[in-house]
Amino acid sequence: MKDLMNSLFVVVLVGVLAGCSTTGGGKSATGEAAVEDRSTTAEGGAVSRGAAAGGSFAGYSLDDPASPLSRRVIYFEYDSSNVTAADQDLLATHAGYLASDAGQTVTLEGHADESGSREYNIGLGDRRAQSVRRILELHGVASHQINTVSYGEEKPAAEGHSEAAWRLNRRVEIVYTAR
């Protein structure tokens, strides 16, 4: 893990040194940090977001598919909003990134599987999003950086009517919005 982090840091540095000559969907988010739109640079490999001013930048890139930050879905058990220990670590990494950049914001999209009543599932999705919110806040993310929305069972990630689909649908998606 340490090695991975080091090599990631190098990649990030390369990205930073390469400058932030944004194209296409890029835009200046805060005035001092430019953001690449991932969709326009997907085949370009490691394209980094410029390190934000101040804070302790964790050394991860949002757009690097090898970065833990590229993992943005947390899964849940049936009728549960408990986050696994592994996902708590992942959330700590996201929290570190967010805490290092006050201009960055996320929307936590809570989802449920199709079982049962639709509005109750909106409640379940919300509870999952709030559960993730609390963990991010515990790790120093300011509450104004976090927005939550629950889609309940309305936006399944996987179609299908078995546990194989349902376990992929009981989730919170972390969507970075200030980019």
Added chain:
Amino acid sequence: MRMIFRAVLLYLTIGASAAQAALTIEITQGMEGAMPIAVVPFGWTGSAAAAPENIAAIISSDLSRSGRFEPLPDRDLVAHPTNAEQVQFHNWRMLNVDNLVIGQVTETGAGGYNIQFQLFDVYRGKQLIGQSFPTSHADLRRAAHHISDLIYKELTGEPGAFNTRIAYVTTADRGAQKSYTLLVADSDGYNPQTILHSSQPLMSPAWSSDGKRVAYVSFENKTAEIYIQDVASSTRRKLASFKGINGAPAWSPDGRRLALTLSRDGNPEIYTMDLASLALKRLTSNAAIDTEPAWSPDSRSLVFTSDRGGSPQLYRIASSGGQAQRLTFEGKYNAGADFSPDGRKLAMVHAEGGAYRIAVLDLDTSLLRVLTDGQQDESPSFSPNGSMIIYATGTGNREVLAAVSVDGRFRQRLSLQAGNVREPAWSPVAGK
């Protein structure tokens, strides 16, 4: 700023949208002891070769869909009387039909018609109803449903619910994108009209008690918001757009308040909103999920879903607030309640053995009865005469609607030719 490029597609439709396919209704489980009845094709006097609507077919289909009647197939009709003088009761007695319906449609000029009909008791050889009334071209189907209501009331002693509508949500895939449509159709599936279309989810349609407006949840702004919309004019108003959940709208019986779920104070709670002042009153205060409010028909209380006891169950609370009382104890999952129009029963989603089914709780006896046998049945909604419950279910990989009689004996399926249909809400009788 990708949000801009992913602009939400949304439009309101005024009037009929012919492109929408109608729901097809198919009876999947007939009822033993349904009353045999003959509905003879109505006579026609007018400039065209045939009447613009087959009134007898509409009545026959209505009566059949109620589960209480078994109309004689057209091919078994031994005669085609269109007035009382032509009726030979012994012919119909031989066919063992209890009742006979005949009638005539007469064009009166300028798009107007006169409909005359008679209902006979075949065994006593006696007229039970005879009526004549004018109608317009646009109201012909409605007139036929009105006749069905009169027949149903006369023969069962209970009001009919044929002149009503259902609101429902359909989804279709357009490539990777889903589209969501909120529609209103006649309760026989005819005349579907799109009232809202969006690229983002639409949920929880609920009728006002006058049947003129529908409240619903729309995610068109990437967050849940509650709107109320006038069905005829399509004028709409955003009612609730607080931080977090804005969901589960339910009109008070007098139409002056909306019960709803908001999480603006941290977690989902039940509120009522005064529609004139928009003043909110919070009814619940609990760390659990409190949602899906349903008004009792006398307005005095609301039933809602809460998992405060560890699993979702139904609770009742006075509409003025206070202590909530648990109503369901059978099973680990009872949610999404709808009151019967007489206030004595609750329909709900009830889970047993991993299957989600529609059950009815008798509030007088506390007996719970499971009515359906699907795996993912949800969104029960009583017909306004309390005889049927419409709900959403799955068949294969498709979502369809189904209806079941309150005694569980009679079932039908309502499906689209293509696409999914969900979240049915049956309008009150005053809807037309």
